[in-house]
Amino acid sequence: MEQKIMARGFEAIGWGALAADCQLFAGCPTGPDDEAFAWLAREFPENGRHFVRASSEVSAINIAYGGASAGGRAMVVVASAGWGLIQETMSHLVNAFLPVVVVLIQRGGPGAGSLRHAQMDYLAVTRDAGQGCYRVISLAPASVQETYEATQLAFHLADKWCNPVIIATDAIVAGMTEPLALKTIKFDPLPEKDWAVKGRGHQPDGIRRFLSSAQGFIPTRDFPTYLSFLKGLNEKVLKMREEEIRYESYELEDAKIVLVAYGYSARVCQEALLMARAEGIKAGLVKLVTLWPFPVDVLKKKARQGAKFLTVEDGLGGLREDVMLAVEGQAEVETVDALDRNEPGAGGAIYPGKVLEKMKKWEVPKVGSA
């Protein structure tokens, strides 16, 4: 029977992790992720799972690294302040083909920034923030239910691709209390983690396993040379980019202005969409579910139809660059960003009225006219 509860976004992360049979959580409380931390601290030990309070984000991500190497499902929760500390290990996880789920609860930046929400880490999440060239799938939930489902999907995709997966949420979506339908998602089965390190005696074939984050430099079973490793990594990233694009579109068919947004600003855009349509403006929305891979084709199609684009993101620019790359110069791209917040304090946010105001800058034929 499907159980419905009222839950916060913070808790939905934990419920999702339980549903995905995550065995190990490591974390170091930094505002605003501490409430997720409190729920996990209470619930994980109760459900026979490991909750490790790390001394800092550096040790947290490395504890998760160990959990993944042993074949377990491991997760960390970080806030923007502390995100910079895990990038070395993220890069090592990519090289070693190890699955870890990283939940980033964005807050104002840069540096210590603020304790409130923000969406300023787009480029850091969607590009290789650590050393070397790589990409990591990043999911952007916009509600408590989506957070719950994104966490389960993240564990599946991490194991499927043997690569870390990031869930990029913000303190508004994570802080909200909404109804949550607890239902475990059934994914298609994945191969056994035969590569996991368990102690030679525990390996069914008695052969030792060897994991390294210097694949290519140290010859490993799959990659005897560096070039073979680079080819393998390149193929994997291109396949991920092709197969794992997820987005939702709203009233795109006849849209002359296309809003592009994710997380809490996507909900702001849904409201702005209603207001625009009520005033006869032909607007549509592309709501990113995966930040990377980016849904290039849907935007390219609309660009060819002559649509204009308005990115809505509570940051200092980032999403705009990917939209510009997708439309390849065939469309105008304007932005609503953190400078359009409604009030100067750290709690300021982007409101639908501001999005509508910027949409009206373009004279767009009204509904009903040609």
Add this chain to the structure above:
Amino acid sequence: MVKKVVCGKPRLWRYRSTSLPFCPGCQHGVGARAVLETVEELGIEGKTIFLGGGGCAYPLPSLLDLDAMQCPNGRATSIGSAMKRLHGGETVIITYQDDNDALAVGTEPLIHAALRGDAITVILANNAGYGSTGWQMASPGDTPVPPEMDKPNPLFPINIMELLAEFEGVSYLARGTVSSANDFEETKGYIKTAIAKQMAGAGFNLVEILTACPARWHLTPQESLKWIREEMVAGLPLGEFKNGGGN
């Protein structure tokens, strides 16, 4: 009738009409007073740099009349090590960090500043927990566990005095509390000695102050002080642990 001020706000405190950004009974204010009064009495406010750590004590540097810096969580000691080299012996570097800042996130900078014998004074306000992030229990420094936690303390506290005493670069280590006026005076004495050691260039020194955090401990302010004197001190004894050594 002559009315003469005996004592009141520390002179180096920038006047604030509203209360400090701390919970009722939190003793970061008293720890700050101990430092500021010492700096006043030694007459070194012109050459002192105050480095605040992360957590609840983050606002302190912006509220006092000293050259100050709000350092990222755990990094005040590294930043202090660099500044001490730069400005040399006649500048006094004081860091004010809570136990999460110095003993969890900032373990590496703290231990290696001590190993290098950097002549800075670390004031470690140990209130056995994370305040500003929702009152988690800290890994270090809180033995035994405050009463409301029925589970045994899964984490072993770091007794920083024992850990650092062995390092040659360390010249002075002391631990006090501010759980009474006499304790306050005693702790101020430790801080005065530590700063004097720093000014003599005698290497790394640290003064740990056990401070109350009633909100997280789920105790009244009075019970918190009692708990410090009886339970916390049992695990973290008071006194001077090292006096001498260093370069």
Add this chain to the structure above:
Amino acid sequence: MARKGEIVIDEGACLGCGYCEMFCPKKCIEISQEKFNPLGYPLAVFRNPEECNACGSCVVMCPQFAIEAYLLADKGKGKERS
């Protein structure tokens, strides 16, 4: 002649934690049940002022720097505490 003292409590800063009440050797301070500050915290109130000798224990222990202690002297010089 005994030291005569007096204290002034900054009601904008006091959060009613009660350390002053706990440490005053002469029981001159009490956390009142009627007076509250804008945030709703009970305020410390100066009781039986004749007992106070401006020892400064309350001042030192107040985490909000909310108390100032004064020494009342007829003419002669008063002993500065610190």
Add this chain to the structure above:
Amino acid sequence: MIEIMEGNHALGWGALEAGCNAYCSYPVTPQNEIVEWFAREFPPRGKFFLQSTSEIESSFLCMGFVAGGARTMTSTASPGWGLYPEGMSHIVAAELPLVVALLMRGGPGQGTTRQSQMDYTSATSPGGQGGYKNIVIAPYSCQECYDFVQLAFYLAEKYRNPVILLTEPNVTRVLEQMERRPLKFDYPPEGKWALGGKARHSDGKARLITSGYGLTSTEEHPSYLSYLKHLHDKFERMREEVRYEQYEVEDADVVLVAYGYTARVSREVVKQARAEGIKAGLIRPVTLWPFPAEPISKKAEEGAKFLVVEDNLGEIGGLSDDVRLAVAGRAEISLVTALDRHDPGEGGSIYPGKVLEKLKKIKGIR
């Protein structure tokens, strides 16, 4: 006076010329020679050299040196670079000038010990939190290491923001002729933000440095939004510092785009192509951020084709993305990537022959 020197040391002599008086870093192949130079040359000159215990600590030790008013430099290589984003983000937030030399080696993870150009993206669209920007300069010779480190110190102090020198070990480890000729820059007047104790400041007033402008309001930045607006305007102003070079681009119908060691390879290719009658040219970004989009856009408008030469996984991203942004769909872009290296081992690199082969394929020549 012509000297023979390796780029690693040229970085040091240039830093000395620029008045750098504090250096702190953690040794990691292939930048160990830079650390050794500073360890040998700085202490006898009364300047600060400090080997830290990790790259995290070096970034924050440098933050301390800078906050204390020192002209500071650090250097690292790719494996250490992954530990820098937190420190860099706090240094940017506190608006402190710092010069960071980053020698790229094969990645990701532990990677290899030899060169690559795979940290392009993590340097230009930085990996730290908060969506900030750093000026990134790419020297490709010993002389340029010497010159550009002096430029980097000037730009860092001009904008009070870190500047990254991005290069490869096969540029800085090579012995080359160079000349130590100091460059003059008009540095802004000494800022009134460094800490030293109140008595050191002429006005005797206390100063505050913070990297948490959303947590603390100051006179300079009373609200978080005013601070973000200030940062955004500063990053826009920094775009004026774009620098690039062009080789035989005027009449070129195939334009190579490359920096660092692959730019030297590409200059050789342009020479060989011209000898065979192929009109090829090279646009070489000197600053990778701000990216020189204008010359590329101009050639795209003229209908030229592009060949991006980068020892990186171009299909995934890097220099190729910035070129695609500049070209904006108006021209065909081909790639020479790390997969075209001459040798499968870690020492493999991009050779002129391979680039010429692809150039000819674009021109439809057998």
